[in-house]
Amino acid sequence: MAQQAYVTETDNPGPAPERPGTRLRRLASRLLDGWRGDPRVWRRGLVLALLALLLALVMVLHAHVPNRIGNLGSLTETFLPWLGVFIPVLLALALVRRSATALIAVVLPALVWLNLFGGLLTDRTDGGGDFMVATHNVNADNPDPTATAQDVASSGADVLALEEVPAADVPVYEKALAPTYKYHAVEGTVGLWSKYPMTDVRAVDIRLGWKRAMRATVAxxxxxLAVYVAHLPSVRVKVEAGFTARQRxxxxxxxxxxxxxxxxxxVVLLGDLNGTTNDRSLNAVTSQMRSTQGASGxxxxxxxxxxxxxxRIDHIMVKGVDPVSSWTLPRTASDHLPVAARVNLDTTS
Known part of the structure; x- marks a missing residue:
């Protein structure tokens, strides 16, 4: 009898484990129960649908947003990737409103954003590279320039550019970087440190009246290799004038x-351009050079x-050089992050 009872108990093991697909179907059913048979499901949320379409249009036609009023076009392009933040907000509101029209409309800006920036979500870096460069806006008010210099030098860059270097701190940076870099030059508030000899070092006139750009030939x-270092003028957001960037x-x-x-x-360009590669106002530079971050970051x-x-207003751009990888370096005492890249100078290999 004991054996028979045991067989009877094991013959009825209870309900089978619920499959993941079944759980998803049950969850979807609960979410959509209130939608079924609702005659207003297509009429609700029309404002949300219009906002979704407007968001998509701004991203698609950002180059046509006028700059005449407070440089609104450049401001939009500077923070263009962040427009994607509104997509999940609109999605959540569409679900709360139980609007099928809004839900469908939100798909459009999502597809536009993925088309513009989806590639940046993938890892485009490659191994190798025969030359490393780095650049850092060290901030004129940096409380610890020695530590900042040592931090960026530890990256191993063959060439290092610094921007916003006050005259009083130049000896500090020279002393801190001397063990790593045998050659260097400073023009105004920008400087270049190199492990290889430099010739034809000179300031570059960027119509400011003072020196904030330079170039050198690195052997x-x-x-x-022609290396340019630049710190373009800052842009400002003013109540009375909007996003002002005329001097930049x-x-x-x-x-x-x-x-x-x-x-x-x-040619390699290193520096703080006070604008992103999406900003049309930088076309004179971006139209002829490749961003290492965009190509291989x-x-x-x-x-x-x-x-x-x-x-991303701190840039490494190249011409006649193949970018291999690009990344940001750890934070220093500056209000900017340093950025670095590895490139192939031997483009025939």
């Missing part, structure tokens, strides 16, 4: 012309502000 093992835009045009006239075939590479990076 790399693969041949001459003039300097960008001057920098672009200098690079276009550069006789050396291989991982993620968006936001560099400013360091406490919560929201935009």
């Amino acid at each position: 790399t093992p693969e041949g001459p 835009d003039r300097s960008a045009d001057a920098l672009g012309q200098a690079i276009a006239d550069e006789p050396v075939k291989r 991982s993620g968006f590479g936001f560099s400013w502000p360091a406490s919560f990076p929201m935009a």
Whole structure:
């Protein structure tokens, strides 16, 4: 009898484990129960649907947002990736409103955003590279320039550019970087440190009246490399004038012309351009050079502000050089993150 009872108990093991697919179906059923038979499901949420369509249009037609009023176009383009934050908000509101129309409309800005920025979500870095460069806006009010210099030097970059270097701190940076870099030059508030000899060092006139850009020819093992360092003027958001960037835009045009006239075939630009590669006002530069972050980086590479990076205004751009990888370096005492890249100077290999 004991054996028979045991067999009877094991013959009825209880309900089978619920499959994941069944759980999802039950959850979807609960969410949509209130939608079935609701005649207003298509009429509700029309305002949300219009907002979703407007968001998609802004992202698609951002180049046509006018700059005449407070440089609104450049402001939109500077923070263009962040428009994607509104997509999950609209999605949540559509679900709360139980609006099928709004739900369908939200798909459009989602697809546009993925088309514009989806590629940045993937890792585009590659191994190798025969030359490493780095750049850092060290901040004129940096409380610890020695530690900042040592931090960026530890990256192993062959060439390092610094921007916003006050005259009083130049000896501090020179002393801190001397063990790593045998050659260096400073022009105004920008400087270049190199492990290889530099020639033809000179300031670049970017129409400011003071020195915030320079160039040098670096004698790399693969041949001459023209390295530009630039710190374009800051942009401001003012109540009475909006997003003001006229001086930055003039300097960008001057920098672009200098690079276009550069006789050396291989060119690297390092610096703080106070704008993103989406900003049309930087076209004089971006139209002729490749962003290492855009071509071979991982993620968006936001560099400013360091406490919560929201935009990539610190750049490494190349011409006649193959970018291999690009990334941000750990935070220093500056309000910017340093950025670095590895490139192939020998483009024939």
